[in-house]
Amino acid sequence: MTVSKHSGDPSCGRTPRRTFLADLGFGFTGLVLSAMLNRDGVTRAEEIGGGWAPPNGLPHFAPKAKNVIWLFMVGGVSHVEGFDPKPSLTRYAGKTIAETPLKSVLDSPHNTKNLREFVAGNHAIQPKIYPLQNGFRKRGQSGIEVSDWWSNVGGCIDDIAVVRSMWTTDNDHGAQLQFHTGRHALEGPFPTIGSWIHYGLGSLNDDLPSFVVLGNPLADCCGGMAGHGSSYLGPEHDGVRLEANPDNPLPFASPGPDMFREEQAEEFALLGRLNRMSAVRYPDDPALRARIRSYELAARMQLAVPEVVRFDNERPETQALYGLDQDATRPFGQQCLAARRMVERGVRFVQIFHGSNGGAGAWDAHSNLRAGHTQLCGQVDAPIAGLLKDLKRRGLLDETLVVWASEFGRTPGAQGADGRDHHPFGFSVWLAGGGIKGGVVHGATDELGFHAVENRHYVTDIHATVMHQLGLDPRRLEVPGQKRLEIDLGKPIREILA
Known part of the structure; x- marks a missing residue:
């Protein structure tokens, strides 16, 4: 019925x-x-x-997208040397902001007490403006300026909408958790964007998780497992960690090399009997229901997941497109290729972390920014471009929304001799596919890249945009007893919607 x-x-x-x-x-x-x-x-x-x-x-209304691939660079990517180049940094290099014609940025209506203290620097010494560390040029038919570090992604710029006016409130790396939940880390764990999608839409494939996490998760200092957690939505909506490694794709759900399939079947049968006994005694226990579902899913995954990360059945040209033929690009390229294969098979939300290193993140460029960003961009630029090109040629980009982000940007001023500090007051993200306009820039920072000054967007506006494209209204997903603030819900960035 x-x-x-x-x-x-x-x-x-x-x-x-x-x-x-x-x-x-x-x-x-x-x-x-x-x-x-x-x-x-x-x-x-x-x-x-x-x-x-x-x-x-x-979905609550007709969706424009079915799946999401969420690329998160951990540590804080420099926006001014990425997708929002600022030549004024080179023009006024070595001066303080107060010594330039641009000192009015200090009087911005978006200024805050924290920002004024931040600009003043330690012991009231203003940091000197740090010049751009790379070149940039206009790319694609749209002529959007993109740095040389992102030349491959820049070649796809006509399929990308760059949002240059993001802001957040955490000036430390708790902003990584904030970007995924919309709440400051000190406020406690809240559901992540991937968990909301899983909760709202469920799965398209009963043999694979609906919400998959690739790469190392956030460090404990920056949110840890809560960076792909579901909080009060229930453990069944957590992200499931997999490895894009054909030799060990299920490090957290593998039966082990010495386990025969018949032995494992007996173990699952025993677990089933124990869980059924517990379910009769505790029929309303959500954790128990989630555990039973996880056991069953784990059994199916042991057959389905190894096939997903078998890259040897991809054409050599496709493997090269993702950088699998190069040592520097192979690890992240495998994750991007696995993401494409997963969305083909109905995985709703694939979250890929790059740069997680047990601490604040590899992109945290307090020093040696040029060498560090050169190396890191070299690891991810070609695989991300390969992902976009591959999705497009297979007809999947229309239904797959790709999001590239980091928790904040980097300061216009120098930190030490050759680095930039954290910068939550204005930074960039970009989106592609899934009903997003290509070849557009939305929002702006000032001439130094200090403040988001035009069409400013808090991080949950990205969440709202993703959910809107998937046909979800976040207000209709609200859970009784868990009231969300208006800023938690965000607003879709309609100017970039096709």
Whole structure:
């Protein structure tokens, strides 16, 4: 029997206690079948009662995208040497801001007490303006200026919308968690954008996770596992860590080299019996339900995931496009290629971290910025461009939204002899595909790249844009008892929507 999925039905997507316990009688197969039927709108209609229930896995309105690939550079990429070049930094190099004709930036209406203290620097000494450390030029038919460090991505600029007017509030690397949740790290854990997508839309493939994390997660000092966590949405909406490594794709769900499949089947059968006993005693335990689902998914993943990261069945030309033929680009190229193969198979949200190093992140350029950014861009520039080109030629870019971001930018002033400090007051991100306009720039910082001064956007506006393109209204996903602030919800950046 098909259940109506209109938004006014508070029971949409809910599996009642009696139904849940009945399905447990069929073991894991019953659970998976029940989840699939429930996701597709088929269930025991007569048993559905009132009360709150999670979403039904359907978009609120017609979506422009089906999947998201979220590329996050950990540590704070320099925006002024990336996608928002500022030649004035070279023109006034060695001077303080107060010594330049641009000293009015200190009186910006977007200034804050923290910013004034930040500009003053330690012991009230203003940092000297640090010149640009690379070249840049206009690229593509759109003529958008992109630095030489990002020449390959710059070659795809006509498919990209650059947002140059981002801001956040955390001047430390807790901003990494803030970028993913919208809340300051000191306020406590909140659901990440990937978890909201998983919660709102569910899976398109029952053999793979809906929310996958590639690369090392955030360090504990910067959010740790909460950077891909679901907080109060429940553990079933956490990101699942996988490795883009054909030799060990499931380091956290592998049966081990000495385990026979028959032995593992017996283990799962035992776990199933124990979980069913616990479920009868604790029928309303969400952690238990999530654990049972995770065991079943882990069993299916052991068959599905190794095939996803088998890159030897890709053409040599495709492998080279992602940089798999070069030592410097191979690790991140494998992650980007795995992401493409995952979205092909219905993974909703693929989150790729680059630069996680157990601390603040490799992109944290307090010193030696030129050498550090040259090396890091050399690792990711070609694979990201390869991802965009490959998605486009396969017809997947239209339905796959690619987001490139970092937690903040870098200061116009120097830190030490050859670095830049954290800069949350104005920085850049970009989006491509999934119904996003290509070859456009939105927003602006001032002439020094200090403040976001035109069409300013807090980080949750990126979340809202992603959700909008997937057909989700964040207000309709709100969980009772977990009131979200208006700034948590964000607003779609409609100027970059096609």
